[in-house]
Amino acid sequence: MTGVWSQLRSAALIGSARAQLPMIDVDGATCALITRVDATETSALLAAGALALARRSGVAPIPDGELPAPAPAADLPVPPEPARQRLRVLLDGVADVEHLTLWLELAADRGLRAPARELPALFQLARVQHALRPLTVAVAGERGRWLASQRPEWHWVANIAIEVDAADDRMWQEGSLAERTAYLTAVRARDAAAGRARLEDVWPTEPPAERAAFLPVLANGLSRDDEAFCEAALDDRRKEVRAVAAGLLAEMDGSAYQRRMVGRARSYVIAGRKITVRPPAECDLSMRRDGVEAKPPVGAGERAWWLEQVVAATPLAAWSEFGKSPAHILDMRTEPGWQLTLHRAWARAAVRTRDADWAEALIDSGFGVGKGAEMHDVVLAASLYDVLPPAVLVDRTMRLLSATEPPDLGALGTVLDACPRPWPSQLAEALLRFLYQQVRQVDQSYVSPRFQTLATTIVNGLAVDAIDSFRALTEHVRVESKPGPAGDSQAVRLMDSLLINLSVRHTMFQEFA
Amino acid sequence: MRERWSVDQVTAIAPDPSSLSAGRGLAHAAKWLDRGVASGPPDTIWGLCRGSGSKPYQICVDVVAPAFKCSCPSRKIPCKHALGLLFMWAAGDVAEPEPPAWVVEWIAGRAQRAAKAQARKAEPAESTEAQRKAAARRAAQRGDRVAAGVVELGQWLDDQVRQGLAGLDRAGYQHWDGLAARLVDAQAPGLARSVRALAGVASSGEGWDERLLAEFGLLRLLTRAYERIDALPPPLADSVRSHVGFTVPSEQVLAGPPVRDVWHVLGSRDEMDERMTTRRVWLRGRDTGRPALVLSFAMAGAPLARDLAPGVEIEADLCFYPGASPLRALVGIRHEPPRRLTSGWHATTWRDGFDAYARALASDPWIGLWPMTVRGVIVPGDPWRLIDVGGDSVRLVRGVEEPWTLCAAAGGRPAPISGEWSPSGFRPLAVRVEDEVCVA
Numbered sequence: 022m023t024g025v026w027s028q029l030r031s032a033a034l035i036g037s038a039r040a041q042l043p044m045i046d047v048d049g050a051t052c053a054l055i056t057r058v059d060a061t062e063t064s065a066l067l068a069a070g071a072l073a074l075a076r077r078s079g080v081a082p083i084p085d086g087e088l089p090a091p092a093p094a095a096d097l098p099v100p101p102e103p104a105r106q107r108l109r110v111l112l113d114g115v116a117d118v119e120h121l122t123l124w125l126e127l128a129a130d131r132g133l134r135a136p137a138r139e140l141p142a143l144f145q146l147a148r149v150q151h152a153l154r155p156l157t158v159a160v161a162g163e164r165g166r167w168l169a170s171q172r173p174e175w176h177w178v179a180n181i182a183i184e185v186d187a188a189d190d191r192m193w194q195e196g197s198l199a200e201r202t203a204y205l206t207a208v209r210a211r212d213a214a215a216g217r218a219r220l221e222d223v224w225p226t227e228p229p230a231e232r233a234a235f236l237p238v239l240a241n242g243l244s245r246d247d248e249a250f251c252e253a254a255l256d257d258r259r260k261e262v263r264a265v266a267a268g269l270l271a272e273m274d275g276s277a278y279q280r281r282m283v284g285r286a287r288s289y290v291i292a293g294r295k296i297t298v299r300p301p302a303e304c305d306l307s308m309r310r311d312g313v314e315a316k317p318p319v320g321a322g323e324r325a326w327w328l329e330q331v332v333a334a335t336p337l338a339a340w341s342e343f344g345k346s347p348a349h350i351l352d353m354r355t356e357p358g359w360q361l362t363l364h365r366a367w368a369r370a371a372v373r374t375r376d377a378d379w380a381e382a383l384i385d386s387g388f389g390v391g392k393g394a395e396m397h398d399v400v401l402a403a404s405l406y407d408v409l410p411p412a413v414l415v416d417r418t419m420r421l422l423s424a425t426e427p428p429d430l431g432a433l434g435t436v437l438d439a440c441p442r443p444w445p446s447q448l449a450e451a452l453l454r455f456l457y458q459q460v461r462q463v464d465q466s467y468v469s470p471r472f473q474t475l476a477t478t479i480v481n482g483l484a485v486d487a488i489d490s491f492r493a494l495t496e497h498v499r500v501e502s503k504p505g506p507a508g509d510s511q512a513v514r515l516m517d518s519l520l521i522n523l524s525v526r527h528t529m530f531q532e533f534a
Numbered sequence: 535m536r537e538r539w540s541v542d543q544v545t546a547i548a549p550d551p552s553s554l555s556a557g558r559g560l561a562h563a564a565k566w567l568d569r570g571v572a573s574g575p576p577d578t579i580w581g582l583c584r585g586s587g588s589k590p591y592q593i594c595v596d597v598v599a600p601a602f603k604c605s606c607p608s609r610k611i612p613c614k615h616a617l618g619l620l621f622m623w624a625a626g627d628v629a630e631p632e633p634p635a636w637v638v639e640w641i642a643g644r645a646q647r648a649a650k651a652q653a654r655k656a657e658p659a660e661s662t663e664a665q666r667k668a669a670a671r672r673a674a675q676r677g678d679r680v681a682a683g684v685v686e687l688g689q690w691l692d693d694q695v696r697q698g699l700a701g702l703d704r705a706g707y708q709h710w711d712g713l714a715a716r717l718v719d720a721q722a723p724g725l726a727r728s729v730r731a732l733a734g735v736a737s738s739g740e741g742w743d744e745r746l747l748a749e750f751g752l753l754r755l756l757t758r759a760y761e762r763i764d765a766l767p768p769p770l771a772d773s774v775r776s777h778v779g780f781t782v783p784s785e786q787v788l789a790g791p792p793v794r795d796v797w798h799v800l801g802s803r804d805e806m807d808e809r810m811t812t813r814r815v816w817l818r819g820r821d822t823g824r825p826a827l828v829l830s831f832a833m834a835g836a837p838l839a840r841d842l843a844p845g846v847e848i849e850a851d852l853c854f855y856p857g858a859s860p861l862r863a864l865v866g867i868r869h870e871p872p873r874r875l876t877s878g879w880h881a882t883t884w885r886d887g888f889d890a891y892a893r894a895l896a897s898d899p900w901i902g903l904w905p906m907t908v909r910g911v912i913v914p915g916d917p918w919r920l921i922d923v924g925g926d927s928v929r930l931v932r933g934v935e936e937p938w939t940l941c942a943a944a945g946g947r948p949a950p951i952s953g954e955w956s957p958s959g960f961r962p963l964a965v966r967v968e969d970e971v972c973v974a
Contacts (some may be wrong), residue, residue: 033747036698062692067758070751074899077957078892082884085927088911091946106541113545137945138972141938168942171914521562
């Protein structure tokens with residue numbers, strides 16, 4: 022039968038205009054459907070149809086035998102039905118990341134996992150939204166790790182949970198990059214010198230991607246003992262490796278690298294009655310070796326760019342003799358045209374070293390605020406807040422709220438973004454009072470998107486048990502406000518939408534009960 | 535009152551993602567002045583939604599048909615207000631207060647229209663001598679046209695073999711569409727569909743010529759069968775007519791012998807073109823073991839009835855379209871509303887499934903898709919496979935979304951997996967794990 026079929030197939034492919042169609046006498050035992058194919062197109066097609074039917078009817082599976090290992094039977098429990106339904110909705114269509122994050126937190130806090138059927142959609146989302154990954158990993162469960170191991174795009178789910186036996190170095194010898202990194206991290210955590218020794222052993226023969234992945238592991242337990250190794254890495258062929266090495270050396274107190282940077286910075290920035298600036302004339306080889314980039318970003322001057330990088334990599338302690346506090350130093354008269362560059366560099370240093378005193382002084386100096394501020398300075402200023410301790414942040418917010426003049430909405434939003442959530446009760450009360458005052462002024466007029474964003478931030482940080490008092494506040498606004506020609510006033514509509522936001526979060530909590 | 539819809543069911547009828555998320559945003563008590571469930575027929579959910587205007591919107595949803603009415607200006611069906619209302623209902627957040635007058639009116643209007651339609655159906659079509667003659671003339675005319683179309687298709691197929699199949703994989707759609715259009719004019723829509731489908735076969739990659747030859751051969755057999763239709767046994771003649779494109783009126787199908795059973799819904803799949811959505815719902819009789827296919831159609835963008843979703847069962851009469859291997863059916867009398875499955879799916883091995891398929895092909899060689907439920911494990915890879923409990927393996931259809939959801943739900947343990955078999959492979963639709971059905 023196969024013979025007849027392949028004869029028909031090749032004849033049909035060439036065409037009877039060019040090749041003779043086969044005359045086939047079919048053995049009855051071979052095929053009961055056709056007995057003879059004469060050399061016409063119709064006959065060939067009818068035979069092909071009959072054979073196709075026979076082939077379709079005779080379709081059979083391939084004995085394959087091997088079933089891959091199933092997912093482990095034991096796993097974390099799943100949340101109650103309403104919470105599972107909620108996740109379905111959250112993952113369907115346009116994902117609401119704020120609420121999805123809350124769902125994942127609620128599940129992770131309770132030691133629950135996402136239902137198996139939702140895992141693919143969740144993994145696909147977290148594949149692009151990296152911020153969701155740690156929580157996704159937390160709720161993946163055994164089923165999730167089993168599933169992720171079968172699809173390379175999801176390997177990050179399984180990798181984070183690598184269990185390392187530091188005594189058994191087969192993982193270091195034979196494992197994947199992620200497994201080897203995990204192994205190195207574990208060894209370094211137990212014994213910093215042993216970790217570095219492991220790295221030194223293999224360093225000359227590792228490919229660049231491996232070197233770039235392994236070197237950051239040294240940040241944990243970093244000391245002067247690592248200095249020689251890191252100095253050597255400044256001469257690495259791979260740029261990423263050199264950058265990591267420079268970062269490590271900048272953090273290492275007393276390192277030669279720090280001394281080089283201090284020397285450069287102090288020669289460019291000179292103290293006196295005012296701060297004099299003598300920016301570098303060139304970006305020489307030794308500067309480039311220490312990670313200073315020669316080419317400035319678009320719009321920046323070369324010399325200012327070199328100066329900024331050097332000062333940003335210099336320990337802030339180098340400036341202590343300029344004045345008695347960061348605030349004093351920032352307040353000093355500075356060579357015209359150089360203040361912004363200098364403050365930006367100090368801000369970068371404050372963020373890098375998490376120096377709260379400098380950060381607060383920079384915020385108070387007004388760095389990165391105002392109409393003319395460039396976007397990257399605004400972003401840098403926001404990250405200064407992340408350096409401040411929670412109590413300081415709450416305190417600053419309270420001061421902004423109780424000031425006689427109304428606070429700048431942007432500044433309030435920036436500090437709130439860094440404040441601990443849910444808001445401590447005192448802060449929550451002050452924020453709701455502020456919200457109420459602002460909303461009363463809105464009434465019929467236009468609600469600015471800026472205020473809307475701030476209001477949403479305020480509500481998103483409220484503890485969910487604030488729902489009753491918030492509902493009462495909404496009703497209060499409703500009673501006070503006069504409906505306009507187009508139905509509810511702007512104020513009431515804003516409060517309604519905020520209430521809905523809060524009640525969704527409240528409901529989500531209850532769904533996990 | 536009928537069973538509440540699930541969130542999935544509400545999600546499924548949303549016309550687009552933006553309506554869906556807007557609808558979710560409206561699913562909060564603060565947005566609604568009033569809302570309720572009113573027992574019909576038809577059973578109706580209604581609500582008064584605060585809008586941007588001074589007058590709230592009035593929304594009514596007939597959850598049986600389903601049908602939607604909203605006083606908002608949106609042209610989407612259903613609009614975000616109806617979706618919001620349904621989400622609240624799905625969440626159990628709609629009570630049963632006395633419905634206001636406008637709701638009662640709407641329900642009464644719909645009930646009246648339904649009764650009229652019923653009455654029209656029940657009345658025997660009046661037919662005068664002249665009408666009967668005209669009908670006979672039309673039928674004869676169509677018969678002539680179809681016959682001519684069948685002859686043209688036969689000659690066209692022979693021509694393809696004369697010129698050779700080589701190069702048809704790059705022929706482009708116009709090669710097939712001209713003939714398909716002529717077959718539509720010849721009132722043979724079934725043949726036109728088959729010819730359009732050939733374009734996909736020709737461009738299906740490695741081995742296309744073999745698959746195309748098979749389709750050509752089967753189509754040539756169909757033209758030959760139609761030419762000799764009077765000599766065929768009546769059930770096979772019915773099958774041939776339906777493949778050519780003659781349809782049997784639904785009244786006639788529903789007048790046929792009913793098959794009463796508890797029908798398990800095994801899977802459902804929508805196919806869309808620019809004008810129409812066609813939904814295939816695969817059923818299997820719990821006691822009779824019969825497979826059935828229920829088709830429903832809607833204009834593009836309009837919702838389809840969602841009550842026959844995988845994971846439910848319905849006790850009903852099914853009436854099958856005539857044919858040698860009847861598969862397509864209409865749902866006649868519903869003895870019970872659809873409910874969650876009360877017993878497990880019947881699942882087989884690949885070999886038993888293929889035996890049943892071969893028997894069906896022996897009666898009707900032109901069957902395209904065939905439902906199968908196999909107990910096994912879906913294994914990702916290239917190609918994806920479904921390995922049954924006996925260790926036999928079949929590859930899944932290529933070029934469709936990879937069924938990771940089914941894989942995740944089953945966790946690598948054997949479970950009943952429903953799907954569609956076609957000569958290009960198996961397409962899984964749903965899996966049943968621990969009393970839950972999960973769809974691909």
